[in-house]
Amino acid sequence: MSSASTYEDYLRHSDEVAGWVEPGFFKTLLQVEDMVRAHGVTGSVAEIGVHCGKFLLAMALASGDRPAVVAVDNFENGPEIRASLERHVARFYDPDRVTIVESDSMQLSSADLLAKLPSRAKYFSVDGYHRAEFVINDLMVAQDVICDGGVVIVDDYLSPLVGVTEGVTRFLLQNAHQKIAPFAYGENKLLMTTIIKRRAYFNHFRKLHPKLVSKIGGYLCAGINPDDKWFKTGWTSSAS
Numbered sequence: 001m002s003s004a005s006t007y008e009d010y011l012r013h014s015d016e017v018a019g020w021v022e023p024g025f026f027k028t029l030l031q032v033e034d035m036v037r038a039h040g041v042t043g044s045v046a047e048i049g050v051h052c053g054k055f056l057l058a059m060a061l062a063s064g065d066r067p068a069v070v071a072v073d074n075f076e077n078g079p080e081i082r083a084s085l086e087r088h089v090a091r092f093y094d095p096d097r098v099t100i101v102e103s104d105s106m107q108l109s110s111a112d113l114l115a116k117l118p119s120r121a122k123y124f125s126v127d128g129y130h131r132a133e134f135v136i137n138d139l140m141v142a143q144d145v146i147c148d149g150g151v152v153i154v155d156d157y158l159s160p161l162v163g164v165t166e167g168v169t170r171f172l173l174q175n176a177h178q179k180i181a182p183f184a185y186g187e188n189k190l191l192m193t194t195i196i197k198r199r200a201y202f203n204h205f206r207k208l209h210p211k212l213v214s215k216i217g218g219y220l221c222a223g224i225n226p227d228d229k230w231f232k233t234g235w236t237s238s239a240s
Contacts, residue, residue, distance in 0.1 A: 014054060025187040044070070044118065053088045068097055072103060122147060125153045127155035132167035149197040154190040155188065180192045187224060
């Protein structure tokens with residue numbers, strides 16, 4: 001397959017890329033893309049914790065305009081993981097559009113990442129170490145790298161990996177410098193955006209997914225999939 005793969009091409013072969021993405025979220029990502037395009041949002045793609053690139057490639061290809069990409073991982077599981085990422089980038093995307101940063105995210109600043117991108121990020125995935133202090137750090141970096149109306153996607157929120165939920169909660173409730181807030185949750189991922197766009201994005205996703213709503217850190221969020229195995233108590237019918 002050439003490096004000019006479409007999103008649909010990639011989905012047909014995504015099982016060949018090691019990693020963890022709930023299948024339903026591939027459709028949700030297209031809904032996010034339609035929404036941000038309607039708001040005139042463009043930009044690069046970034047991810048902390050890329051592993052072999054399964055979700056990184058999905059974000060880049062869903063964008064449809066071959067954005068520049070920065071991929072951050074310390075590849076602690078061995079050089080074969082980086083080699084796998086590079087193979088998948090060459091197969092499905094364009095190595096000239098992807099900068100791989102082999103580093104612990106705690107050693108990187110938002111300025112470091114912005115220096116490697118031609119524009120602020122439209123999408124920024126946070127999927128690095130799942131300890132609270134790392135999650136808080138990565139969210140602080142993400143909020144300074146995304147553009148207005150960009151989307152930060154946090155993996156494993158509400159999962160048994162409780163450090164992610166703790167980190168997000170502390171970021172939202174104890175952060176005097178907060179610039180992003182959540183608007184939707186589902187399929188193991190929390191969606192956040194800049195404060196100025198949060199209400200519009202929540203309303204958009206509530207129309208698409210009207211069955212569930214809850215507050216996360218004091219912000220109303222749409223529940224993307226009412227059958228999602230990760231939903232906990234506290235989510236109620238939006239009609240109630």
